[in-house]
Amino acid sequence: MRHAPRTLSHVCEVPLPVDQTRSRVDGYDFRAPDSWDQFADVVALAYGGYEAVPEYRKIIGDIFEPKRSLLAHRAGETCATLALYSLDMSVPGGRQPIAGIGYVTVDPTHRRRGLMRDLIRRTLTGLHDRGEEAVAALHTTEPAIYGRFGFGSATRAVRIRIPRSSRELSTRPPAAPTDPPPSVRVLDPARCGAEITRIYEHAIDRRPGMPRRDGTWMRRALLDLPERRGGAGRLLCMLAGADDGEPATGYALYSLTAHWENSYPRYEVHVRELFANDPTAYVNLWRALLDIDLGGTVIADRPVDDAILALLDDPRSAAPVARDQLYTRPVDVARALAGRGYGAEVDLVLAVADPICPWNVGRWRLRTGTYEGECARTSAPADLALTVRELGAVHLGGTSLTQLAAAGRVVEHRAGALRAATRAFHHDPAPFCPTVF
Structure with a gap:
């Protein structure tokens, strides 16, 4: 039996009024930049006026895609920026092209004029009109901003701080006193880039949310500028399982920050990355x-x-503290949902609202098999009602639809649909994104 429909503004099935979706920005020219240099000054202002050292500016320029990015221009000056990256990211069931959004900034003298909203709207519209990536993703310095643009919190990280007093590990069986010491070597990361790349590539398909790194992105991941160390020493790399000519099967990137307590050394060990294949x-x-x-x-x-x-x-003792990480949103609902895998078979109708992309508004029938799905428009009654923000939050399999429903962000119209959808969208292990873009 279907539940009586609930009337909630955030799960409506009608487009927003035209004056809320069109540009409210007058007097600005929106266009693709020629190079990173046209972004650099506005980005520096937005992030506190810090001057980027030449090496850092070069690597950012190398990964920059000017033809895909967008700036707002007026009176000969850049006033706002949005960088767009072509990413290949792991999702449940495989990999999916993802439009990575970064460096969304507005000159301080041009704020409160709708430039950010217009940059995002134009970018999403362009992706849809050209039939490009069906999903967009970003990291955010201010999470409250991007929910209203349809981005949902899709991955989380946990900050752990393991004290010196809690070094004991629950390995079973315990190592015998006569066992040889673990095969771990410490090297300069520049010497083992190929091994790091190989291990990372192997890890991508086991956990959603991990973007593939070509040579330029890997150089950025290993970048170690003294000006950006925050008082720590140089970046180091541990390689595990690399004896007798055998390839390494794990790596850790880390650095040390000097710290003393009552004349005893208690250095902080900062782990930037750790991936292992076994x-x-x-x-x-x-x-x-x-x-x-x-x-x-x-x-x-x-x-x-x-x-x-x-x-x-x-x-x-590790005092784990969870925080939000990557935010995603469907650019095209049908292609986004068909482009990922599922953990259970379902046949349900989703009523979707979208404040930025009117082509996503309406009812969509999602039918999933083993690790695949298909999605198309339908006139059938809705089983669940939600916005693209919720679809973005569950896209990588780490956020529960049941949790979102308990928060009033998803409405169930057919009994049992919520539980079935939660199982289908869930992925184990949880998603994680080690790359900020």
Whole structure:
């Protein structure tokens, strides 16, 4: 039996009035930039006026895609920016082209004029009209801003701080006293870029939310400028399982920050990345990080279901704190939902509202098989009502539709539809995005 429809403005099935979706910005010229240099000054102002050193500016310029990006221009000056990146990202069931949005900035003297909204609207409209990426994603410095543009919180990270007193690991069976020490070497990351790339590439398809890195993106991931270390030492790399000519099966990128307590060294060990292709390499890397000479607290941002929380004898001591990470939203609902895999078979109708992209508004029938789905418009009654923000939040499989419904953000019109949809969209392991763009 269907529930009586509920009337909620955020799950309506009609487009917003025209004057809310069209540009309210007059006197500005929107166009693609010629190069990163046209972005640089506005970006620097938006992020506090810090001057980018030449090496950093070059690597940002190398990954920049000027033909896909957009700026607002007036009276010979750049007033607002939006960079667009062509990403290949892991999603449930495989990989999917993702439009990565970054450096959305507005000159301080041009704020409060709708420039940010217009840049995003124009970008999403262009992607749709050209039939390009069906999903857009971004990282945000201010999460409250992007929900109104349809972006939902899709991945989360947990910050852990493992103190020196909590180094014991719950490995089973325990290592015997006669066992050889773990095979872990410390190297300059510049010497092992190929191994890091290979291990990272192997890890992509196991966890949604991880973008593929070509050579330029990997150079950015390994960038280690003294001006950006925040007082830490140089970046180091641990490779696990690399003895006797065998390839490494795990790596950790980390640095140390000097810290002393009562004349005792208690250096902070900051883990930038850690990926391993097997449990042995994973455990050996953590064992080595927790046993660094002079080391005190080990600090890392990890997936919310990372095995380190099960590996520690005393996980409470790590004081895990969860935070939001990547935000995604469908550019084209039908192609976005058909482009990912599913964990259960469902046949349901979604009533979707979208404040920016009117072509997404309406009812969509989603039918999923094993690891695939198809989605098309329908006139059938809705089973669930939600906005693209909720679809973005669940796209990578880490956010629960049931949780969103408990918050009043999803409405169930057919009993059982919510539970079935939650199972279908869920992915294990949880999504995680190690790359900020």
